[in-house]
Amino acid sequence: xxxxxxxxxxxxxNETRLGDVRGQEGQLIYCGYEINELAGKVSxxxxxxxxxxxxxPKQTELTELKQQLAEERELPAQVIEFIKSSPRTxxxxxxxxxxxxxxxxxxxxxxxxxxxAANQRRAIAILAKVSVIVAYFHRARNGxxxxxxxxxxGEAAHFLYLLDGSEPSPKKIETLDVAYVLHAEHGMxxxxxxxxxTISTLTDIYSAITSAIATLKGPLHGGANExxxxxxxxxxxxxxxxxxxxxxxxxxxxxxxxxxRVYKVLDPRAPHLQRMAVELSSELGEAKWIAMSERxxxxxxxxxxxxxxxxxxxATVYYSLGIPTDLFTPVFAISRTxxxxxxxxxxxxxxxxxxxxxxxxxxxxxxxFVPIDQR
Ligand SMILES: CC(C)(COP(=O)(O)OP(=O)(O)OC[C@H]1O[C@@H](n2cnc3c(N)ncnc32)[C@H](O)[C@@H]1OP(=O)(O)O)[C@@H](O)C(=O)NCCC(=O)NCCS
Numbered sequence: 001x002x003x004x005x006x007x008x009x010x011x012x013x014n015e016t017r018l019g020d021v022r023g024q025e026g027q028l029i030y031c032g033y034e035i036n037e038l039a040g041k042v043s044x045x046x047x048x049x050x051x052x053x054x055x056x057p058k059q060t061e062l063t064e065l066k067q068q069l070a071e072e073r074e075l076p077a078q079v080i081e082f083i084k085s086s087p088r089t090x091x092x093x094x095x096x097x098x099x100x101x102x103x104x105x106x107x108x109x110x111x112x113x114x115x116x117a118a119n120q121r122r123a124i125a126i127l128a129k130v131s132v133i134v135a136y137f138h139r140a141r142n143g144x145x146x147x148x149x150x151x152x153x154g155e156a157a158h159f160l161y162l163l164d165g166s167e168p169s170p171k172k173i174e175t176l177d178v179a180y181v182l183h184a185e186h187g188m189x190x191x192x193x194x195x196x197x198t199i200s201t202l203t204d205i206y207s208a209i210t211s212a213i214a215t216l217k218g219p220l221h222g223g224a225n226e227x228x229x230x231x232x233x234x235x236x237x238x239x240x241x242x243x244x245x246x247x248x249x250x251x252x253x254x255x256x257x258x259x260x261r262v263y264k265v266l267d268p269r270a271p272h273l274q275r276m277a278v279e280l281s282s283e284l285g286e287a288k289w290i291a292m293s294e295r296x297x298x299x300x301x302x303x304x305x306x307x308x309x310x311x312x313x314x315a316t317v318y319y320s321l322g323i324p325t326d327l328f329t330p331v332f333a334i335s336r337t338x339x340x341x342x343x344x345x346x347x348x349x350x351x352x353x354x355x356x357x358x359x360x361x362x363x364x365x366x367x368x369f370v371p372i373d374q375r
Contacts, residue, residue, distance in 0.1 A: 002357055004359045013196075013356075014188070014352075016188070018030070018187075019186060026266050026268050028186065028267075031050050031054050039178055039181055039269075043062075044155050044156060044177050044184065044338070047180075048338045052120070052341070066154060067151075069127065069155065070158075072125045075099075075136070080146070083140050092327050092329075093213065093222075093333065094217070095133070096130065096133050096134055096137070097210055097213040099133045103129060104204055104206030104207065104210075107206070119345060120345060123341035123342075123345060126206070126337060131159040131334045134327060134334060139162070139165070155180065155334075159176070159334065160173060160176060164322070172322075179276070179331075180335040182269040182273065183314070185336075191215040191216040191340065194208075195340045195347075196343050196344070196347045200351055212333075212336070213333050216329060219256075222332045224309070224311040225315040225328040225332065226325050227256030229316075230325070231256050237288065245299045249304070255296060257296075257312030257313075258309065259300075260307070265307060267307060270307070273316075277313045277316035277317045290316065293312065293316060297312065314332075
C-alpha cells in the first residue's frame with residue numbers, strides 16, 4: 001500500500017551526493033562540506049566546481065572554469081532583441097525564464113548531441129548567461145545602454161558591473177559572492193525537484209532550468225525575499241513592528257522570510273546573511289531595516305517558535321547592495337542555477353523517470369453517462 005504525504009513531505013524521492021538539508025540540526029551540506037566551512041572561504045565559482053565535480057578545484061581548474069564561464073557570457077542576438085522588446089512592466093523573473101527557454105532554440109548542438117559532456121558544456125553556458133540576462137533586462141527597461149561583456153571579472157563582480165554600468169566596490173563583490181555561495185544548492189526544494197522531474201523525461205537541460213525558474217518564482221519559494229522588503233516598507237519604522245506582526249498573526253497571514261518546511265531550528269545560512277545585512281545597513285545608514293528585522297525575528301521565535309529563513313536577511317543584503325526588489329528572485333536564480341544544473345547532470349547520469357501516484361478522492365466510480373440533451 002503506497003503512503004500518502006501531502007506536498008511530498010518526508011518522502012525521499014531520489015539519492016543525491018550534492019546537498020543535504022538537516023532540518024533538526026540546522027545543517028546545510030554541500031558535497032560533504034558544512035556550509036559554515038565554505039561561506040566566506042570559497043568563491044561562488046569554487047562552489048560551482050564542487051557541485052559539478054564533487055570536489056573543490058585546484059587553482060588551475062578554477063582558472064579554467066572561470067575562463068569557460070567568461071567565454072560563454074555573450075547572448076545570442078535574438079535573445080538580446082527579446083530582452084530589449086520585453087514590456088518594461090514584465091517581471092524580471094519571467095523574462096529570465098523565457099530567455100533561458102530561448103537559449104535552447106539557439107543551441108545548434110541540442111538535437112545532435114545529448115551526451116553528458118555536451119550537457120556539462122550547456123551547464124556552463126546557461127550559468128554564464130543567466131546573470132547577463134537579468135542585468136541586461138534591468139538596464140533595457142530603464143532605457144539604459146547594455147554594457148559590453150567583460151571577461152576579466154568573476155561572476156558576482158560581472159553581474160554588478162553590468163547592472164550598474166560601472167566597476168563595483170570590493171565590498172559589494174565580496175558580499176554578493178557570499179550570498180551566491182549560500183544560495184547555490186539546497187537539497188530537494190521545489191525548484192530543484194522541478195528541474196529533476198523535467199530532465200527525467202529526457203527532455204533537454206534548457207527545459208529543465210526553465211521549469212526550475214518558473215517554480216522558484218512563487219512567493220512560497222524564491223519570491224519570499226521580495227515579500228520581506230515589501231513587509232519592511234509597509235512597517236516603515238521599528239516602533240510599528242509589534243502591532244504589524246500581531247495583526248498579521250491574528251489574521252492568520254504569513255510573515256515573509258519566517259519559517260521553513262525542513263529547518264525546524266535556525267537556517268544555517270541566516271547568520272551569515274544577518275552579519276552582512278548588519279554591516280551593510282549600518283554602512284549605508286539604514287540601520288532601521290535591521291532593527292525592524294531583528295524585532296520581527298524575535299517575536300516570531302517567541303510567539304510561534306519559528307525562525308528566520310534565508311530570505312529574511314538576504315532581502316536586506318540585496319537591498320543594501322542597491323539591487324532592485326524585483327531582481328531579488330532572479331539573483332537567487334542566478335546562484336541556484338549552480339545547484340539546478342548539478343542536479344540535472346546527476347539525474348542524467350543515473351536516470352529514472354519520476355512518476356508518483358495520486359490518491360483519488362473524486363466521485364464514487366460507477367457514474368453512468370447521460371447524453372448532453374438529458375443532463
Ligand atoms: C516556508 C513555509 C511555506 C513552510 O511552511 P510549512 O512547513 O508548510 O509550515 P506550515 O504551513 O505547516 O505551518 C506550520 C505553522 O506555522 C505557521 N507559520 C509557518 N510559517 C509562518 C509564517 N511565515 N508566518 C506566520 N505563521 C507561519 C502556520 O500558520 C502554522 O501554524 P498553525 O499550526 O497555527 O496553523 C512557511 O513557513 C511560509 O509560508 N513562510 C513564509 C514564506 C517564506 O518565507 N518562504 C521562503 C522559504 S525559504
